[in-house]
Amino acid sequence: GQQVMQIPQYQHVQEGEDFTTYCNSSTTLSNIQWYKQRPGGHPVFLIQLVKSGEVKKQKRLTFQFGEAKKNSSLHITATQTTDVGTYFCAVSGSARQLTFGSGTQLTVLP
Amino acid sequence: KAGVTQTPRYLIKTRGQQVTLSCSPISGHRSVSWYQQTPGQGLQFLFEYFSETQRNKGNFPGRFSGRQFSNSRSEMNVSTLELGDSALYLCASSAAANYEQYFGPGTRLTVT
Numbered sequence: 001g002q003q004v005m006q007i008p009q010y011q012h013v014q015e016g017e018d019f020t021t022y023c024n025s026s027t028t029l030s031n032i033q034w035y036k037q038r039p040g041g042h043p044v045f046l047i048q049l050v051k052s053g054e055v056k057k058q059k060r061l062t063f064q065f066g067e068a069k070k071n072s073s074l075h076i077t078a079t080q081t082t083d084v085g086t087y088f089c090a091v092s093g094s095a096r097q098l099t100f101g102s103g104t105q106l107t108v109l110p
Numbered sequence: 111k112a113g114v115t116q117t118p119r120y121l122i123k124t125r126g127q128q129v130t131l132s133c134s135p136i137s138g139h140r141s142v143s144w145y146q147q148t149p150g151q152g153l154q155f156l157f158e159y160f161s162e163t164q165r166n167k168g169n170f171p172g173r174f175s176g177r178q179f180s181n182s183r184s185e186m187n188v189s190t191l192e193l194g195d196s197a198l199y200l201c202a203s204s205a206a207a208n209y210e211q212y213f214g215p216g217t218r219l220t221v222t
Contacts, residue, residue, distance in 0.1 A: 033210060042200060042213040043153070088153065090211075097166040098143070098211065100153040 003027075004091050006101030014109050019076040021104035023089035030092060032072045034063060037103075038085040046074075079108045112137065114203050114214035122220045128189040131217045135182050135203030142184040143211065144176060147198040156199075159184055160206075188219075196221045 005024045013019050023032065031050045035043040047056055049065035049072060056063045060083075062075045076083055089101040115134045123129050135142050144156040155168040159178035176186040182203075188195055198218050202211035 035211075042215050043202075043211070045210040045212065048210060097155050097158055097168070099155065100145075102152045 004089060004099060004101045006089055006104060008104055009102065010105050010107070012107045012109060013079050015081060016078050019079050019083070019106055020073055021087050021089075021106075022071065022073050023091075023101050024071045025091060026070070028069050029072075030069075032065060033090040033092075033098070034072075034074050035088045035090060035100075036085050037088065041085075043088060076106075079106070081108050081110055084108050114201060114212050116199075116201050116214035116217050118217060119215060120218045120220075122222060123191050124222055125191055125193060127191050128187060129191060129219060130185055130187045131199055131201075131219075133184045133186075133201030133203075133214060135184070135201075136212055139203035139205055139212070140182055141204045141206055141209075142178055142182065143202045143204070144184070144186050145200045145202065146170075147200055147216070148196075153200070156186065191221045193221050195219065 007022050011019055031048055033048045034046040036046055037043045047063050049063055052069050053067045054065040060077045064073045074087055086103040086105045088103045090098045092098050114136055117132045141160045143158040146154045146156055156170055156174055157164055157176050158166040162178045173189045178184045198216045200213050200216045202213045204211045
């Protein structure tokens with residue numbers, strides 16, 4: 001199935017600092033999805049990117065899909081304690097199943 | 111719209127036993143996927159059902175099986191439990207397999 005590398009694995013930031021997580025694939029992706037999982041919770045869908053070079057914003061979150069559709073990033077501006085959790089990217093291959101990245105665990109220090 | 115529900119929420123079993131987990135998808139969703147989540151392996155795809163048919167299967171042994179009923183509710187079964195099967199089992203429903211997934215709260219399985 002599809003393989004996707006997600007970095008970094010962990011990120012500690014001071015509240016108010018920015019945060020970015022990256023997903024990289026060796027193959028061209030048809031689309032990419034991003035999820036957030038709060039501690040003790042379950043993954044919650046954030047967004048799906050489909051087009052090459054696509055940029056979408058949700059308040060302080062900015063999602064980008066690379067021009068070659070092989071990478072994506074999630075950037076959070078001015079983190080807040082409510083941003084704590086693990087952020088996953090997920091990609092689908094020809095088998096129509098979703099493969100999740102290993103996730104980036106974000107800790108926000110007050 | 112009610113969300114995805116999973117039962118039971120917590121389960122403790124002994125090695126060698128079997129377990130059945132249940133998932134009720136969002137009304138109207140015909141695709142149900144199951145995932146295993148562990149600290150070491152992350153979120154791993156088990157299988158996906160659509161209209162009572164298994165369409166995709168992840169790289170898990172045959173001890174892991176599932177089914178889907180005509181009302182889209184799904185069950186997964188793990189036979190001959192091993193210690194390594196201890197995990198959070200998540201069910202997700204969607205309109206189609208690679209559309210946005212709506213996850214349930216999960217079943218925390220502990221095998222002793």
